[in-house]
Amino acid sequence: MSSDYDVVLLETVKTHRARLQAAFLFGELSERRATTDNLRRFLAGVILAAVACAACVGTSFVIDLLAKKAAADAEVASLSAPLVPGPAL
Incomplete structure (x- = not known):
């Protein structure tokens, strides 16, 4: 022992x-x-930064697309409404 x-x-x-x-x-x-x-730390940081950038670009793209669609819908709605009200019958 x-x-x-x-x-x-x-x-x-x-x-x-x-x-x-x-x-x-x-x-x-x-x-x-x-x-x-x-x-390894450097590569992990680069990959994380790339994912964060892709998420930001994707979010910006979707927000811009929705804003353009809302503007187009508002334009269509304003064109379909009568500009001068007609005489009431």
Whole structure:
């Protein structure tokens, strides 16, 4: 049982030393991010921005289409109504 404790202790010390050495050589963990991590974040940001732009353009298109339809309906309604009221019979 005591040999298991010794092995665990030695592995812990080995891991701790490796982490300290990496921190000393390469800086803090946040500064040691791999390029792939940053590339994934960049691509995710580009995709999210593209989706947001597409949603804005689609919403603008639909709003403009509905406004044009309402204006056309109002023009048709104003043309079909009599301009001068006729004599009342």
